[in-house]
Amino acid sequence: MTAKLELKRLAKAFPRGSEPPLEVVRDFTLEIRNLEFLSVIGPSGCGKSTLLRLIDGLILADSGRILMDGRDVTGVVGGEGRGMVFQSFDLFPWRTTRGNVEFGLEVAGAGKAERRERAEHYIRLVGLEGFEDAYPHELSGGMQQRVGFARALAIRPEILLMDEPFGALDVQTRDILQDELLNIWSTEQKTVLFVTHSIEEAIYLADRIVVISPRPARVERIIEVPFDRPRHERIKSLPEFLQLRQEIWSLLKEGVKI
Amino acid sequence: MTPTRKLMLQLSGIAIVLLMWEIAGRIMGENLLAAPSIVAVTYVELLLDGEMLIELLNSLRQMILGFGAACLVGMPLGALMGRSRLIDALVHPWISMIVVTSVAALVPIFMMLFGTGFEFRVAIVFVATIGYVVLTAYHGARGIDPKILDVARSFGTGRIDTYRKVILPALFPYLITGARLGLVHAIRAMVVAEMFVIVGYGGLIFQTGLDLSTAPILGYLVTIMVVSIGANVALQRVGDRVAPWYAARMAR
Ligand SMILES: Nc1ncnc2c1ncn2[C@@H]1O[C@H](COP(=O)(O)OP(=O)(O)O)[C@@H](O)[C@H]1O
Numbered sequence A: 001m002t003a004k005l006e007l008k009r010l011a012k013a014f015p016r017g018s019e020p021p022l023e024v025v026r027d028f029t030l031e032i033r034n035l036e037f038l039s040v041i042g043p044s045g046c047g048k049s050t051l052l053r054l055i056d057g058l059i060l061a062d063s064g065r066i067l068m069d070g071r072d073v074t075g076v077v078g079g080e081g082r083g084m085v086f087q088s089f090d091l092f093p094w095r096t097t098r099g100n101v102e103f104g105l106e107v108a109g110a111g112k113a114e115r116r117e118r119a120e121h122y123i124r125l126v127g128l129e130g131f132e133d134a135y136p137h138e139l140s141g142g143m144q145q146r147v148g149f150a151r152a153l154a155i156r157p158e159i160l161l162m163d164e165p166f167g168a169l170d171v172q173t174r175d176i177l178q179d180e181l182l183n184i185w186s187t188e189q190k191t192v193l194f195v196t197h198s199i200e201e202a203i204y205l206a207d208r209i210v211v212i213s214p215r216p217a218r219v220e221r222i223i224e225v226p227f228d229r230p231r232h233e234r235i236k237s238l239p240e241f242l243q244l245r246q247e248i249w250s251l252l253k254e255g256v257k258i
Numbered sequence B: 001m002t003p004t005r006k007l008m009l010q011l012s013g014i015a016i017v018l019l020m021w022e023i024a025g026r027i028m029g030e031n032l033l034a035a036p037s038i039v040a041v042t043y044v045e046l047l048l049d050g051e052m053l054i055e056l057l058n059s060l061r062q063m064i065l066g067f068g069a070a071c072l073v074g075m076p077l078g079a080l081m082g083r084s085r086l087i088d089a090l091v092h093p094w095i096s097m098i099v100v101t102s103v104a105a106l107v108p109i110f111m112m113l114f115g116t117g118f119e120f121r122v123a124i125v126f127v128a129t130i131g132y133v134v135l136t137a138y139h140g141a142r143g144i145d146p147k148i149l150d151v152a153r154s155f156g157t158g159r160i161d162t163y164r165k166v167i168l169p170a171l172f173p174y175l176i177t178g179a180r181l182g183l184v185h186a187i188r189a190m191v192v193a194e195m196f197v198i199v200g201y202g203g204l205i206f207q208t209g210l211d212l213s214t215a216p217i218l219g220y221l222v223t224i225m226v227v228s229i230g231a232n233v234a235l236q237r238v239g240d241r242v243a244p245w246y247a248a249r250m251a252r
């Protein structure tokens, strides 16, 4: 398989006034395969969001390069084959479900008919038909994040960047949305970069898991997940699953110095 | 508190003050403080006579021009100040000065600059209003959630679209608040300015102040209060209609 996205020796430090800059990402090298589901796991504050923001071009790397299909996209902001789903949903409160989903198409200059049709498709895909004209405040957290999915999918990104998209949801909603995400992923043909701090979630969803060392973020280990697809809730109690969970847990624990 | 209960309490509050006013009015006499019962009778006469309403409409028309201009200039200016340090540094000192300056103090200068006619009144209202409009828009723009701007950037939103489709709607509640605050000051400024040059509604109040009875002047005050409060409520309604998301969030 070919690399969809290549991160080459990315580094990012944030200046801190008189103190030395805070090194958040250092020497970060990773290949993301085409159409794979890759989970990135690390303790909170280790630089996962920063990494995604670098890839999305929202912040500039101090050094290193980001290649997509071999093209250099370092520092290229927004669009360009990448779609982002945010942890706190961050919907536009003044736009309805449809308006939010159409946003990316609108600013990309798509025509009205096309926008409408595509928004409808993705609203249906995430199971929100009937809520097209609802404002975010009228939706539950889970529904809001579905809008977040649809909004990111509507621009037909090749790579979906997801920053702890279920982090703000309750456990039941989270489980349901995990399965729905897998369904969507199997029909939509996307490369997914999924950041999480939940080990179980990382294993359940991913083809491969990248374990990140705490600040500065670096690739600690890459783990292949051996489970077949489609996956079901019951794999979570398989001995292999539990063993993998234990293994990742030890890796993470080693990295964390209290 | 239920809405009916709240309304009852508010009405009781007004009734108590009216009662005290009535008693005070009876004791002090009509040429010091006309009692509400007398004001009510005079008020009907004023309404039937028509001069009060005609002058009021004339004055309001000019006030609206000054107020509208202040909104048109002040809202984008405040938004830009909130988003750009450069513009903020250039403009903020002037806005601060305008806000602390009393309208009455500006009247002599403005009379020299604009005379005492139409331009004078519009200019006074403009200056009295713009500071409030600018400052509310400014604070709104500064407080915009950076995460929502990240979303916009993540979709490759251009500069103009970011202003039109993200910053402006995010600011909308602040613009409405600024307009409401500005309107109160616009109406006040209108009356003050007119009292100096003895024209329009303010002029009417000034001249009536020389009368023996205080009933008509109190009537004029009631009218201007009703207009001010009414306009405020109307603006709020407009805001709630145009921005249902905001009204709903505030109600929580
Ligand atoms: N814009 C920024 N300026 C300064 N420090 C930042 C900035 N963004 C993130 N950080 C710091 O970088 C570290 C990693 O943050 P983040 O990438 O959000 O971690 P994670 O997503 O893994 O929880 C944190 O200590 C955070 O305070």
Ligand SMILES: [Mg+2]
Pocket: A048, A049, A050, A163, A164
């Ligand atoms: Mg994070």
